[in-house]
Amino acid sequence: MRKTTRILVYLAVGFGFVLAWLPAGRSLLFGSDPTDIDMNDSLQTEDIITDDAWRTPIPDLGYREREGRALFRHYCALCHGQSGEGDGFNAYNLDPKPRDLSDHEFQTAQTDEDLAEVIGGGGGDAGLSNAMPPWGKVLGERKIGYVIAYLRTLADSLPETD
Amino acid sequence: MRNDGGGLDRIWFWFAAMSFVFLVVLAISPIKDYFREYRKYQIDYRDQLLERAGTSRELRDANREGVRIRQIWNPDYPNRVDRCTSCHLGVENPGMADASPPLRTHPMTPHTPEQFASFGCVTCHRGQGRATTMMDAHGLASDWATPMLPLRYTEASCGTCHMDEEVPEANLLSRGRTLMAELGCYACHEVDGHEAWESDAPDLDGLSRKTSPEWLRTWIADPQSVRPTTKMPYIQLGQSEIDSLVAFLWTRPAGEDDFLQDEENPAGDPDRGETLFRESRCISCHTVDGRGNGSAAELSGIASKVNRRWLIEYLENPHALQPETKMPRYYFTRQDLLDLSQYLMDELWDPEAPPPVEQAFRPPQKMVEGGMRTFRKYGCSGCHQISGLTDRSRIGPELTGIGRKPVDQLDFGRRDDLPRTLHDWIGAKVSSPRSFRDGLKMPQFILEGEDLTAVITALLSNTGEVIPEEYRVERVIANYDPPGRFGELVDRYRCLSCHEVEGVGGDISTAPLTVEGSRVQESWLKNYLLRPSTIRPILTDRMIPLRMPEEDAAFLANFMQNVYVDDDIPARLFSEEPDPANVRRGSHLFYERYGCQACHMIDGRGGYFGPLLDEAGVRLKPGWVYWWVLGSQRWRDDVRCPDYGVPDRDALDLAAFISSLGRTP
Numbered sequence: 001m002r003k004t005t006r007i008l009v010y011l012a013v014g015f016g017f018v019l020a021w022l023p024a025g026r027s028l029l030f031g032s033d034p035t036d037i038d039m040n041d042s043l044q045t046e047d048i049i050t051d052d053a054w055r056t057p058i059p060d061l062g063y064r065e066r067e068g069r070a071l072f073r074h075y076c077a078l079c080h081g082q083s084g085e086g087d088g089f090n091a092y093n094l095d096p097k098p099r100d101l102s103d104h105e106f107q108t109a110q111t112d113e114d115l116a117e118v119i120g121g122g123g124g125d126a127g128l129s130n131a132m133p134p135w136g137k138v139l140g141e142r143k144i145g146y147v148i149a150y151l152r153t154l155a156d157s158l159p160e161t162d
Numbered sequence: 163m164r165n166d167g168g169g170l171d172r173i174w175f176w177f178a179a180m181s182f183v184f185l186v187v188l189a190i191s192p193i194k195d196y197f198r199e200y201r202k203y204q205i206d207y208r209d210q211l212l213e214r215a216g217t218s219r220e221l222r223d224a225n226r227e228g229v230r231i232r233q234i235w236n237p238d239y240p241n242r243v244d245r246c247t248s249c250h251l252g253v254e255n256p257g258m259a260d261a262s263p264p265l266r267t268h269p270m271t272p273h274t275p276e277q278f279a280s281f282g283c284v285t286c287h288r289g290q291g292r293a294t295t296m297m298d299a300h301g302l303a304s305d306w307a308t309p310m311l312p313l314r315y316t317e318a319s320c321g322t323c324h325m326d327e328e329v330p331e332a333n334l335l336s337r338g339r340t341l342m343a344e345l346g347c348y349a350c351h352e353v354d355g356h357e358a359w360e361s362d363a364p365d366l367d368g369l370s371r372k373t374s375p376e377w378l379r380t381w382i383a384d385p386q387s388v389r390p391t392t393k394m395p396y397i398q399l400g401q402s403e404i405d406s407l408v409a410f411l412w413t414r415p416a417g418e419d420d421f422l423q424d425e426e427n428p429a430g431d432p433d434r435g436e437t438l439f440r441e442s443r444c445i446s447c448h449t450v451d452g453r454g455n456g457s458a459a460e461l462s463g464i465a466s467k468v469n470r471r472w473l474i475e476y477l478e479n480p481h482a483l484q485p486e487t488k489m490p491r492y493y494f495t496r497q498d499l500l501d502l503s504q505y506l507m508d509e510l511w512d513p514e515a516p517p518p519v520e521q522a523f524r525p526p527q528k529m530v531e532g533g534m535r536t537f538r539k540y541g542c543s544g545c546h547q548i549s550g551l552t553d554r555s556r557i558g559p560e561l562t563g564i565g566r567k568p569v570d571q572l573d574f575g576r577r578d579d580l581p582r583t584l585h586d587w588i589g590a591k592v593s594s595p596r597s598f599r600d601g602l603k604m605p606q607f608i609l610e611g612e613d614l615t616a617v618i619t620a621l622l623s624n625t626g627e628v629i630p631e632e633y634r635v636e637r638v639i640a641n642y643d644p645p646g647r648f649g650e651l652v653d654r655y656r657c658l659s660c661h662e663v664e665g666v667g668g669d670i671s672t673a674p675l676t677v678e679g680s681r682v683q684e685s686w687l688k689n690y691l692l693r694p695s696t697i698r699p700i701l702t703d704r705m706i707p708l709r710m711p712e713e714d715a716a717f718l719a720n721f722m723q724n725v726y727v728d729d730d731i732p733a734r735l736f737s738e739e740p741d742p743a744n745v746r747r748g749s750h751l752f753y754e755r756y757g758c759q760a761c762h763m764i765d766g767r768g769g770y771f772g773p774l775l776d777e778a779g780v781r782l783k784p785g786w787v788y789w790w791v792l793g794s795q796r797w798r799d800d801v802r803c804p805d806y807g808v809p810d811r812d813a814l815d816l817a818a819f820i821s822s823l824g825r826t827p
Contacts, residue, residue, distance in 0.1 A: 005174045012182030060612075063317065064269060066333050075802055078771050079760070089700065093769040094760060122806075124757065131760035131769075133804035138795060142270050143331075 061153065068150025071143055075135065084154040096129050107155040115148050116141075199296055200248040204229045207251040207265050214257055231294060234282045238630055244282035244291035246299060254278055272331045286319040287311060307568035311622065314615060315585055318565060321623025325355060325636040337613070338620025345393055345607055349544030350558035353624060358639075363394070363545040364484055369411050372472040374518035378408050381467075386608060388512070389460050391449070394545075395605035398596065403536045409525030410533025415549045427474055427500060435505025438498055446703040447488070447659070447670065450510070455703040457670055458488065463512030473503045481654075488659035488668070493709040540603055557603065563626025564588070575599040588621050589614065640665025648721045655708050663726070670703050674798065679727040681786045684719050686777075691715035697773045697781075732785030740784075740818035748819025751812050761803070764823060772803065779825035788817035 061069060073082070079094060081087040084101035091098050099106065120141075123132030135144065195201075204227070211224035233245045252258030253268040254275050261267070268274045273281055284291040289310040293299040301309030311318060320332040327339045342348070348359035369378065380387075382404050385394040399407070445454030448461050464473075475482070477499050480489040494502065525533075534551075537543065541557035565584075572587045575598035580586050590597065593614055595604035609617055642664035644652045652658060658667035662674040678687070692715045694705035727733070752758045761772035778787070789796075791813040794803040808816070 002171050002174070005171060005178050008175070009178040009181060012178060012185055015182070015185070062313075063271070063334075067331055070333050074800065078802070079769075090761065090769045090771045093763075122804075124755075130755070130757035133757065133760070134806060135804055137805040137807055142272070145270060 061150070064146050064149040065153055066150075067143070068146035068148070071139065071147050072150050075139075076147070079131075084151065094129070094131050096131075098132070101151055102154045102156050104156045107152065112145075112148050115151065116144050119144050119147060198294060200231070200294060201229050203249045203251060203264060210258070210261060210265060234279060236280060236282050239280070239282070239285065239633065240630075242282050242284065242291060244284050245294050246283040246287075246289075246291065248294055249296070249299075250283070285322070286316060288319070308566060309583070312585065315619050315622050318619045318622035321565075321620070322625055322627055323629055323633045323635050325634065334612070334616045334619050335623055338616035338618070339623075341609075341613060341617050342620050345395070346545050347561075348556075350541050350556050350604070352556050352558075352560040352562070354562040354626065360486075361545040362486070362488070365486070366411055366546045366548040367415050368483065369414070370523075372468050374469075375408050375412060375523045376516040376518055377467050378411060379404055380516055382407055388515075389463065391452070391456065391460050395607045397540055397605040399536070399540075402532075406529050406533035407536050407542075408533070409529040410531075410537055411548075412523055412525060413530050427471060427503075430497070430500030430502070430504030432501070432505040432508045435501035435503070436509070438502045439505055441707060442492065442502075443704055443706045446706050453702070455670060457668075461506070462510050463515065465507045465509070465511035466515030467512075470503050470507050473506060474499045477502060488656055490656040490659065490706070490708055491654050492706075493711065540605075561621070561624060564624050565622040566625040566627065573598065585618055585622060589618050592617050592621070642666045647717065648725075651714055651718055655710065660703075671705070672698075672701075672798070675722060675726055677726055677728040677731060677797070678722045679724060680731040680733065680789075681783065682781055683783060684723040686781045687722065688715045688719035691718055695777075699770050699774065731789045733783070735784040735788050735814075735817055736821075740821070744815045744818040745822045746819075748815035748817070748822075751816055752819055755812070756806055756808070756816075775820060775823050777824035778820045779823045781824075782821070784817045784821040787820045788813050791816050 072080075072084075076084075077088050078090045079086075079088040079098040080101055081091065081098075086098040086100040088098065101107070118126045118128065118132065119139075120134060120136030122130070122134030124130035125134070139147070208224055208227045211227065212221065215221040215224050231245055232247045232251070233243055234247060236242045236244075247253060250264045250268075252261055252265040256267055256275070258265055259267040268278075273286075282291065283289075287310050288308045289301040290299055290303070290306050293303075297303055298306070317329075317332045317335040320329050321335050321339070324330075324332070324335075327343060328336045329339075343356075343359060346361060346363070347353075348356045349361055382397070382399065384396050385392045386396060444450075444461070447455050447458035449456045449458075450461050452460070468476075472483075476484075477492070477494060479491055480487050481491055537548075537551065539557075541555075542548075543551050543554050544556060567584060569582050569584055569587070572584065574580055574582070574587065577590060577598055580590055591604075592607070593609060595606065596602050643649060644658075644663065657663075657675070660668050660670035662669060662671075662676070664676055667674075682690075690705070691708075691710060692712060694707050696704060698704070758772075759768035761769040762775045763770050763772075764775050790803070791808050792810070793805055794801045795805060
């Protein structure tokens with residue numbers, strides 16, 4: 001066997017293994033680096049499709065917020081008001097008055113867990129008014145999650161600093 | 163024998179060269195695999211798991227995560243294989259809620275996270291489940307017919323299995339499906355499962371006795387400009403088409419005289435008419451200037467639409483003129499009719515309506531025939547009945563399966579501006595249907611914002627897919643006809659326009675009648691039918707006083723008392739009067755423990771959302787109160803009286819207290 005041929009054989013075997021197991025020439029062989037792909041890929045796709053906003057408008061609220069809005073309007077708005085300001089038509093008869101849920105400070109002070117506890121267990125158990133009933137049995141954990149997601153959209157924007 | 167060295171060298175050379183080519187070919191597959199996108203995500207995911215691991219067990223589990231294709235295989239659901247979890251690794255892991263996509267936890271929905279294994283991903287999101295690259299898997303490859311649904315339309319997929327109009331926890335879809343039925347899409351388009359759809363548009367016979375040609379012309383030209391809340395769409399007709407339609411409608415049924423002068427009806431007393439209008443609670447169904455329930459027609463402007471003679475006839479017996487109407491037949495006296503109609507004609511006219519021309523309208527026969535052709539052409543009979551036209555054939559294309567139609571089968575016509583996607587096509591079809599080509603007939607509906615998204619979602623939900631039976635969720639369509647004399651009275655008073663019984667009927671009233679006999683006391687019910695009192699002061703749509711004769715009320719009350727009962731609800735809770743101590747304890751529970759006064763008023767104290775309880779002792783049966791307190795959502799699942807998880811003893815005492823209200827001991 002000639003020397004060059006032997007070298008060729010070794011090269012072939014070596015090259016094969018190198019190509020198979022080492023990260024080399026990725027951009028040369030496959031175009032862009034996979035790490036270049038935006039992690040928000042599905043959102044990006046959506047944006048391309050809907051540049052025509054008037055035709056297929058994006059709802060203001062996401063799925064969970066929409067579900068929460070329906071529940072809020074059905075169960076909560078009677079006392080807390082349509083926009084959560086504590087001015088529902090039944091608020092008139094209540095003492096203490098229902099909480100203003102749009103209050104920015106209140107919203108920042110309460111974690112989702114805090115809210116879930118009062119919504120699910122009622123005001124009485126949390127040391128608040130017993131006029132706030134427990135909704136845990138009617139709504140369950142998931143739906144209370146929707147309501148909280150919607151409540152967060154009711155928060156006033158940050159108060160302007162002087 | 164011995165070959166010379168040169169020949170052997172050549173063989174070695176070819177052997178080496180072929181080995182090289184062979185190894186290069188062999189290397190392609192592992193190289194491609196090495197550079198798959200999911201590999202990076204999986205390594206990323208393992209790193210994040212290691213970072214978040216709190217216990218040694220979690221650490222061990224994280225280290226065991228190798229790079230491999232992951233898939234959800236569901237052999238029951240047409241052999242579905244979804245490999246989406248090869249990149250979307252954290253969907254089932256609640257600890258990844260704050261990670262960035264694609265590693266993030268799937269948001270909680272009615273089917274996630276518990277049912278990933280039985281649904282997979284493509285069932286809801288569409289795309290190509292078997293693919294393992296982002297472009298292919300998301301269905302963005304040009305030859306893939308069902309690309310991923312944009313997130314805002316994902317609810318459409320709930321409708322693949324949930325066939326009903328109302329789909330729980332899918333607001334947008336439910337709204338869209340309701341709108342499709344309300345707006346009458348099924349009048350023109352055939353859709354599987356909606357063959358039984360019925361229009362509630364009025365019959366068009368006898369219009370010449372009811373209205374004027376001028377009003378009709380304005381109405382047909384643009385109904386929403388006359389009454390913004392109407393469901394009738396803008397048909398975009400030309401002037402000659404409008405004229406011919408009016409001519410045609412005017413002569414139905416043939417042989418009727420035209421505009422009738424109001425000669426035989428003397429003037430009534432409009433003030434008494436106004437009182438009657440209020441007392442009769444017309445706004446329980448109708449609206450006046452937008453105030454009222456809104457399930458029946460807006461009444462402002464009615465005086466410019468109808469003439470008084472027709473109005474009197476209609477109020478006397480609506481069913482003679484519109485057999486399918488939801489309006490009950492009140493027992494009005496002749497004087498009542500004169501006064502009520504006088505009030506409506508004096509007060510509710512539209513200043514912008516054209517004045518009727520005091521001259522008989524006799525259209526030429528040719529115009530009438532042209533009008534009939536126009537009526538047919540635009541499929542008016544899809545919604546309106548009229549004598550002489552019995553064919554109610556649908557003029558639009560069938561829409562079954564529209565939600566999965568491949569884009570290359572869609573006719574974009576002159577809409578070059580539209581992105582080539584199904585949902586954009588549907589959106590443009592629904593919001594500006596005539597923009598695609600000339601000669602299209604679909605009318606213009608007013609749909610904006612979320613309503614438009616809802617209708618697009620509802621259309622996308624109609625995939626026409628055959629799904630396994632065990633996945634299908636469909637309510638059994640109730641079929642119930644109240645029997646005998648009860649049924650006749652229910653028809654006369656159109657109880658089912660508002661109330662639900664055995665799954666049929668309307669939803670204007672919050673009170674289904676199916677267990678009415680177990681709920682209220684017979685004597686109270688009879689009085690209520692004769693003179694409805696206010697139970698929930700907050701409602702606009704309250705029970706209407708039908709002025710029914712006493713024997714009708716007695717019969718209705720007695721029938722319900724005996725037939726509409728539920729054996730699970732105790733008929734007799736207390737064998738004798740409850741102990742005053744229990745009543746006192748019940749009162750304490752009512753006010754102090756459960757805070758019922760937040761919604762219920764007693765003696766003028768308390769909230770007014772729930773029913774007034776002043777007369778609860780004569781209205782409700784104690785057994786009902788007890789059953790209610792233990793879980794009112796058993797009656798209707800949307801009841802707002804919260805379920806406190808009341809213990810049995812408390813329920814008994816609350817029943818004792820509430821049943822004592824309004825009764826003299």
